[in-house]
Amino acid sequence: MFSIQRIEKESMKPEDSQDSYQAAKQSGRDQVVSGIDELHQIAQLASTVSGCKTAMIHLINDGKLEIYAGRNWEPSSQHHELPFCEKVLASEQAIVIKDTSVELDGERSCLSKAPWNFKFMAGFPIRSKRNAPLGVLSIMDKSQHSLTVEQMESLDILSKHAAGTIFMGTATSELHKLSDAHQKIKKAYDDSEAFYHNLVESLPQHIIRKDTKGEFTFANQNFCKAIGKTSQEILGKTDFDLFPTHLAAKYQEDDRVVMESLQKIEITEENVGLNETKSYVHVIKTPIFDPSGKVVGTQGIFWDVTDKKKTEYELTLERRLLRSLLETIPDHVYFKDEKSQFIRCSRELSDRLGLKDPSAAEGKTDFHFFSEEHAKPAFQDDMEIIRTGQPIINKIEKETWRNGEVGWVLTSKMPYKDEDGNIIGTFGVSKDI
Incomplete structure (x- = not known):
């Protein structure tokens, strides 16, 4: 496990770049001092491209991870370990945690707690051309996020440019030992200009x-x-x-x-x-x-x-059509989860169940409304559909209500699937006969 060292200073704003330079130099990290500004540019671009307010770059120094550059990062006066960075460093691919309260389990990072309260975290390993671990590019935000394929590709490119910056900084450090002051200044300027040009030309935006x-x-x-x-x-x-x-x-x-x-x-x-x-x-x-x-x-x-706006519009339209259908259809239409609990139902069904609104059915089962004579076989049918994926078509059912009332319906039930084709419940239509 790498222990985490932090630069104790205020939020990393553009005006702090000189302080970052001095802090890096005083920490003995001369090999990348010439690349500090470039690392700040990478952090800023990572924040901008991802839409996350916070971005950090940690690099390995003498076997420890230390923060070299950041965007809107406000460390406390205490030192904390960052298990998330270590986990990313040990991985050969990016790690994205959309909801820290759910996905980090018992190994919750201190960053998901007060005073930071980050809900979204993503880390991209920084590795050399020979796949040696160099550090981590991480982005974080206090709200939940999701990254598009284009954003993931851009952030991966940025992590590779961070590796290039480290290599360039090391080479520049060696060059400084052999060059005079004029050569050093000119080389650093030319490298910085070339770095920024290559970086922005490799991004798809x-x-x-x-x-x-x-x-x-x-x-x-x-x-x-x-x-x-x-x-x-x-x-x-x-x-x-x-x-x-x-x-x-x-x-x-x-x-x-x-x-x-x-x-x-x-x-x-x-x-x-x-x-x-x-x-x-x-x-x-x-x-x-x-x-x-x-x-x-x-x-x-x-x-x-x-394309994204078109998809959002089509999704909104589909939801509007479904809402209109459920509000007006004269049949009993319902969706249930894998526990046979109602997720959504038509207004006609909610009225028949004696509910003020269809949303009142959510989380309830047939056992809340019918006697066991009907509720038990209906539940067994739901479980069989979920297990086999086979629908039940035009089954005549006798409905016995808890108040003793009896009715007959013609029912068809089908598996309810998610976008990946996994069965997550049932969908049914019952018609009073």
Whole structure:
């Protein structure tokens, strides 16, 4: 088990980058000091791409994990072990915990408790080309999250770039011993520029940077392709040179808000094309700070989410149709879980059961409403369907109610499956005959 060491300082904001540099240097980590700024960029991009407020990079130093860089990380004055980081480090693939209160079991990380209360955690191992463990890139948030395939790929790329930064820092450290001051400064600058360029070009998102005047200072190739221009045609231009006036004004207003508030903007924008087709883009804009903490511009990351919005709309439509069906159908329609407990039912059935609302049936079984003469064989039918996956079609059932009333229904029951095809209950329709 690796014991965890932490840099005791305030929340890691852009203005703290110099403090991070000094803390790293004082800790004897000279081999990656030249890469501290790059590691902070990786942490910031990991936070932005994933939508999580907190991101950290821990690296191994003398057999111990130590925090090198972070975004919105507020450690206490006490030292704690991070079993989660150790678990990720021992793994050869990413670990995603969507709900720490459920998935961490008895080995709950201190980060899932007060004062942090993180509910979502994900870790990506940082390994060398020879698969040697170097550290962990982790993201955390106080709300539950889920990562898309594109986000997972982007975070995996970032962890690989962190490994490259470590290698570059080690090589730079050796170079420093052999070079004069001018060579060191020039090499570090060139490496930093090349690192950032390679990093943003490997991500699938569109990435841009602007200065305080709104002029583009960087645009990755994905953005260039999206607007059909080369980087030479974009750099030095403003939004008004590239987009319609109403859009350019909106973009610059967003930039102004970001720079004045020092807060990021995250929105999903709707765009209407020339053929009246709608598309949706998710946009994240953040302020850019220089080493002294002064705002020097904005960074924008955006990507197309049209398919996601379409899926959300279709899901909403399906739910609306199901709700309408259950509210109006004259038959008794119901869904039950693997314990034969009602999950959902039609209003006609809830009225027949003597309930004020269909939701009142949730968690109850046939034994709450019928005598054992009917409830027991109905329960056995449910269990048989779950066990075999075979439906029961057009079965005539005698319903004996707990108040002595008797009725007859024509019933069909089928297995109720999840999206992976696993049987998780039953679905039935009964018609009064």
